[in-house]
Amino acid sequence: MELKVKNLSVLSGKEQIVKNISFSLNENEIVALVGPSGAGKSTILRSLNRLADKESGLKVEGEVLYDGKNIFTSYSLNELRRKIGLVFQKPCVFPGSIYKNVLFGIRHHKSLKKSEADDLVESMLKKSHLWREVKDRIYKSANILSLGQKQRLAFARTLATDPDILLLDEPTSSLDPYSTHEIEQVLLELKQNKSILLVTHLLQQGKRISDRVLFISSSNGPGEIVEEGTVSEIFDNPKNNETKIYFQNS
Amino acid sequence: MRYYFRISKDICFKSFSLISALLTFGILALGLWLIVLKGFSAVSFDFISSSMSQGGLSGGILYQIIGTFILIFTVLLIVSPLSVGIALLRSFYLKNDKSRKIFTTFLYVINGIPSIIFGIFGFFLFVKFFGWGKSWLTGGILLSMMILPTVSLSLSEGISRIPKDYIESAKSLGLSSSAVIFSVVLPQSFSSFISGLLLGLARAAGETAPLLFTATIFSGADIPGGIKESPILSLPYHIFTLAQESYQPQALENAWGSVFVLILIVVFFSALALPFRLKSHEEANV
Amino acid sequence: MAIYRLDRFFKDKELSGTMVFSILFSAFVFLFLAALIFFLFIEGFPALKREGLQFFTEANWFFRISEYKAASMIYGTFMVSLIAIFIAAPIGFGASVFISEYLSGSPRFFAKSIIELLAGIPSVVYGLLGILFLQPFLYKNFDLNSGDTLLTAGVLLSIMILPTIITLSDDAFRSVSSEERETSLSLGLTKEETFFSTVFPKALPGFIVAILLATGRALGETIAVFLVVGRADNRLPNSLFDLDPVFKAGQTLTSKLGGSEIFIAYGNPEHWSSIVALGLFLFVFVMGCVLIGDLILIYRDKSRI
Numbered sequence: 001m002e003l004k005v006k007n008l009s010v011l012s013g014k015e016q017i018v019k020n021i022s023f024s025l026n027e028n029e030i031v032a033l034v035g036p037s038g039a040g041k042s043t044i045l046r047s048l049n050r051l052a053d054k055e056s057g058l059k060v061e062g063e064v065l066y067d068g069k070n071i072f073t074s075y076s077l078n079e080l081r082r083k084i085g086l087v088f089q090k091p092c093v094f095p096g097s098i099y100k101n102v103l104f105g106i107r108h109h110k111s112l113k114k115s116e117a118d119d120l121v122e123s124m125l126k127k128s129h130l131w132r133e134v135k136d137r138i139y140k141s142a143n144i145l146s147l148g149q150k151q152r153l154a155f156a157r158t159l160a161t162d163p164d165i166l167l168l169d170e171p172t173s174s175l176d177p178y179s180t181h182e183i184e185q186v187l188l189e190l191k192q193n194k195s196i197l198l199v200t201h202l203l204q205q206g207k208r209i210s211d212r213v214l215f216i217s218s219s220n221g222p223g224e225i226v227e228e229g230t231v232s233e234i235f236d237n238p239k240n241n242e243t244k245i246y247f248q249n250s
Numbered sequence: 251m252r253y254y255f256r257i258s259k260d261i262c263f264k265s266f267s268l269i270s271a272l273l274t275f276g277i278l279a280l281g282l283w284l285i286v287l288k289g290f291s292a293v294s295f296d297f298i299s300s301s302m303s304q305g306g307l308s309g310g311i312l313y314q315i316i317g318t319f320i321l322i323f324t325v326l327l328i329v330s331p332l333s334v335g336i337a338l339l340r341s342f343y344l345k346n347d348k349s350r351k352i353f354t355t356f357l358y359v360i361n362g363i364p365s366i367i368f369g370i371f372g373f374f375l376f377v378k379f380f381g382w383g384k385s386w387l388t389g390g391i392l393l394s395m396m397i398l399p400t401v402s403l404s405l406s407e408g409i410s411r412i413p414k415d416y417i418e419s420a421k422s423l424g425l426s427s428s429a430v431i432f433s434v435v436l437p438q439s440f441s442s443f444i445s446g447l448l449l450g451l452a453r454a455a456g457e458t459a460p461l462l463f464t465a466t467i468f469s470g471a472d473i474p475g476g477i478k479e480s481p482i483l484s485l486p487y488h489i490f491t492l493a494q495e496s497y498q499p500q501a502l503e504n505a506w507g508s509v510f511v512l513i514l515i516v517v518f519f520s521a522l523a524l525p526f527r528l529k530s531h532e533e534a535n536v
Numbered sequence: 537m538a539i540y541r542l543d544r545f546f547k548d549k550e551l552s553g554t555m556v557f558s559i560l561f562s563a564f565v566f567l568f569l570a571a572l573i574f575f576l577f578i579e580g581f582p583a584l585k586r587e588g589l590q591f592f593t594e595a596n597w598f599f600r601i602s603e604y605k606a607a608s609m610i611y612g613t614f615m616v617s618l619i620a621i622f623i624a625a626p627i628g629f630g631a632s633v634f635i636s637e638y639l640s641g642s643p644r645f646f647a648k649s650i651i652e653l654l655a656g657i658p659s660v661v662y663g664l665l666g667i668l669f670l671q672p673f674l675y676k677n678f679d680l681n682s683g684d685t686l687l688t689a690g691v692l693l694s695i696m697i698l699p700t701i702i703t704l705s706d707d708a709f710r711s712v713s714s715e716e717r718e719t720s721l722s723l724g725l726t727k728e729e730t731f732f733s734t735v736f737p738k739a740l741p742g743f744i745v746a747i748l749l750a751t752g753r754a755l756g757e758t759i760a761v762f763l764v765v766g767r768a769d770n771r772l773p774n775s776l777f778d779l780d781p782v783f784k785a786g787q788t789l790t791s792k793l794g795g796s797e798i799f800i801a802y803g804n805p806e807h808w809s810s811i812v813a814l815g816l817f818l819f820v821f822v823m824g825c826v827l828i829g830d831l832i833l834i835y836r837d838k839s840r841i
Contacts, residue, residue, distance in 0.1 A: 051722060267634035269630065271630065366758040459794060
């Protein structure tokens with residue numbers, strides 16, 4: 001499914017956080033959203049999942065089309081959030097077992113038989129490359145997992161609701177190289193049938209896994225997309241001066 | 251189908267909480283409105299500047315106001331040093347979590363004691379055993395003990411919120427621990443102390459039960475000259491007595507006037523605490 | 537030697553002047569508390585010994601003929617608090633959910649300040665409002681013989697403990713991080729599902745403590761109850777499900793203690809001891825609530841690593 005963002009602006013009171021953001025995210029594609037911190041990358045993700053306007057009290061203007069229909073008007077909130085999943089930077093694990101955590105979202109969306117639930121948990125944990133490590137203790141508390149495992153659990157939890165589009169907010173920034181690698185593998189596999197928008201400040205990560213890169217900057221006030229292109233275009237041959245400086249120095 | 255069920259559950263939940271909130275604020279606003287409505291018309295300059303006559307049916311409440319302030323002032327003098335000592339012990343001197351927890355429980359216990367029990371204990375110890383009779387000082391001591399946990403815990407929280415760096419850098423300069431307390435710890439937690447103190451004083455100003463047998467009488471007292479047999483008048487006790495005679499319109503009128511003045515005092519102290527609370531919140535977020 | 541042993545409890549090795557004052561002041565307050573508890577037990581115990589179990593099971597308090605059986609006051613205290621909690625718990629729950637989950641920023645701060653202001657309104661003021669408005673209202677609408685009943689006291693108390701419940705449960709709900717809420721919302725759960733699957737399970741201990749402390753407050757509230765409860769001794773229900781006494785004048789432990797009977801009782805050891813025993817009971821009930829609440833919090837903090 002395709003996501004088209006047209007002229008998205010987000011305001012906090014009268015102050016603009018990002019303005020005139022336009023891009024599209026195609027099927028089976030990983031797009032990396034790159035830029036300095038404070039440029040509004042997370043705000044963009046949070047407005048696509050409608051946390052920005054509904055929970056943070058920000059004002060979101062512009063149009064976002066998912067499957068050709070505006071997400072702000074044509075979808076029910078819960079259905080939309082189910083279809084456009086969001087994984088946060090810091091994994092948040094709920095009290096209770098690993099098993100319960102995987103089913104946390106989906107069991108509100110549909111009723112599952114015990115056997116269906118078991119199958120789902122197993123396949124989701126496999127998809128997020130966690131199964132091998134936790135298969136003997138899925139009924140134990142999720143709190144004892146390592147940070148990297150928790151983040152993969154968060155992936156499993158979001159995948160269980162069967163989203164078409166995944167929004168990822170620096171999902172590996174607090175993880176060790178091994179977990180980062182695991183998660184990147186997960187993303188490449190997920191690409192087969194989902195679209196992924198990845199916020200990252202790790203350029204190498206963008207290089208390794210993304211198809212296209214958006215560079216966002218807030219040096220002239222609110223965050224704007226200043227350059228867009230394929231990985232090779234933007235990394236090897238940046239046109240915008242700011243992009244150049246950013247890439248050279250990191 | 252499932253979707254509509256979920257949404258209607260959500261709407262029910264929101265409506266329930268909204269209705270509860272409206273009900274709460276409605277009842278409380280109604281109460282305040284009644285107090286202002288009935289009280290404002292009963293208050294005049296004469297009312298607050300003359301003394302009572304005819305058993306509260308006429309005259310004013312000058313000595314009740316003075317008595318209430320005598321109590322507040324006594325409490326202020328007793329509570330300030332005690333709460334500083336207690337808060338320092340809890341947040342600064344005690345070494346481990348366990349002893350701190352036990353100490354905190356001890357404060358919770360005092361905080362939980364019903365006010366009337368302070369009353370009968372004070373009656374036994376001060377009025378009878380020490381032979382003071384009814385005395386303003388007993389009232390002050392009992393009220394101080396009642397609000398002590400509030401003030402101490404507020405100050406103590408403030409002390410705990412001071413960043414460790416502050417204290418360590420002061421110590422690294424070679425200050426003794428007393429000097430650290432007076433130059434860093436207490437100044438840095440001052441707003442927490444004042445906000446706790448003012449909230450405590452507001453509570454003390456409105457208490458009736460611990461004073462019933464120990465400090466207040468309804469009429470026949472003015473400014474106390476000593477400690478023994480020196481009762482005072484107070485606003486809450488005045489209201490309490492008039493309330494029991496509220497079938498008489500004049501008694502009721504004067505009760506409303508007294509309520510209005512008492513509420514003003516309480517609100518004044520609570521409102522005064524507000525900027526200090528905001529400040530201590532800011533300090534916490536440094 | 538003494539200093540060496542103090543060392544195990546205090547951070548500072550040397551005893552400074554400030555520390556000595558700090559310890560002395562705390563010791564003074566501790567002594568006060570110890571004296572109070574000692575007083576309740578020593579002075580109240582003879583009555584319990586003399587009256588035995590009948591002190592709790594019989595409603596027969598006539599001090600002129602030396603009868604001191606306190607079941608009706610204990611019953612009154614329990615019924616009044618039960619009514620108060622029964623009304624205030626759901627409303628307080630709803631209101632605190634509204635404040636913590638649906639308000640944010642300055643409206644939230646404003647609402648909380650108002651609630652805290654109302655917690656500070658003196659109980660004698662609630663009492664006067666109760667006499668003038670609640671009592672006639674219940675008298676008319678519930679077809680009562682008099683407006684001064686246990687029910688009136690219970691309803692008035694429910695209003696008085698609302699701010700306590702709301703403030704404490706709001707704190708409990710707010711202690712659950714907004715990340716957890718947002719994670720749950722981002723999975724497509726509704727606010728209600730988010731509340732019951734993430735916020736409430738985590739905040740449950742805090743909510744229970746809020747109810748317990750409010751119960752403690754209701755049990756111990758004196759002045760407002762005194763003014764509207766009717767202060768009639770010796771009424772008990774005929775059976776467990778007989779609610780009749782609730783709609784009639786009654787007596788609670790606090791309203792009994794708040795009356796002028798104290799002055800009469802002091803000269804007479806039997807009578808005095810019985811009065812203090814009422815206080816002892818009240819103390820034990822209230823401390824039960826406070827200490828159980830404290831234990832719940834300690835246990836919660838321990839298990840949440």
